[in-house]
Amino acid sequence: MCTNYVLVKTSGATQLAERLGVSHNDLIYGTNFKPGSLISIVTGSDGGHVVRPAIWWLYLQQTAEGLKPHKDFFSVNTNYRKVPKKPEYRQSRCIIPATAFVESQDGKKPHLLKPADGSAIAFGGLYKEWVDKVTGELVYSASIITLAGINPLKDIHRKSMPLWLPEDAYEDWLSPAIIDTSRLDYLLEPALRCDLMATPIDRTYSKVPAGEAFLIPSQF
Template structure:
């Protein structure tokens, strides 16, 4: 994953949560932005003391400063590879106990070291992406400050996107299967083998791809084309 996604202000929160089977979640502080970048504060959905929307730093591994927290620059943890979820000490516990959903309307991908092209990817309904992620809770040893951090899980590349990003695909949970969202968020389900089928690179819904100038500059440089669902 290239490291950029967005949540447009036109996003229909009520429709999104209803399709996921997560009704009646208040989200007065839902964060909207056309281009979230790693270390930005994003919104995540968790199930600790009921379903909640929380602010989280988009970078799983943090370190303390004198007054708060910052991203640990030693490791790039805004994404977490599915192949290492159960073997890495950074992700193993989070994958078992603290999974989350990250709402989005679009994301950006690019591939190739030279002549690199970037693509703005979204669903034909212009919204309703539920990234599967993991999160951690942090408490500052001196100030007592509480905060959350999160990471988007990435899967092996999908053949249909090999010309866009051949190495990886963000985990996008199916929207119209509420039981999947319920199980994914439940802290009571700690047998991670249950999610093996979710960690395969599957396109549950079609995507539109628009070639753009570069991340952060969505100027189109080509025509939109469709990537059909599996």
């Protein structure tokens, strides 16, 4: 699931940033975020919410050139079944803003999925903090939580879908004070928060339309 997504500067992205209490100008924008990319995450703190740059790959390894994605752990996603055992679920939750994402069936027939109403998506994720021993800098890394598959997407990606947070859950998800995750477990049920426009594309990275777009109704 979701190893490629998009965040472009739209009114939906601006509105999501405002809802999260951060500046849309602090977000990293792009049309081709892929594993290992530098992305924007929003985290909670005692002073409010903060936008941070993060490597999209939760587990890093120290190299002579600095911190890099750990080649033995493909960790852009974290499966919901493993989440309860992760200390990050209790201590280091984040939101990853997006305006569209790509899904495919067994690596074939990719589709670009984006909210039909022009809104932005708040993916629920986990993050880690690292200190780069080469530069001494603090480095963040992140993954998107993946849930069970959902029926409306079964013909596009049957196995799983990303955790898409509802607006009324943003504060609790980002709150460092909430370490009793039983309050959040209801969010680990798959849901489409609004109607999606699905466009067949030629390839995940190029995203050239390869067919007519169609509507997928919301389900939650």
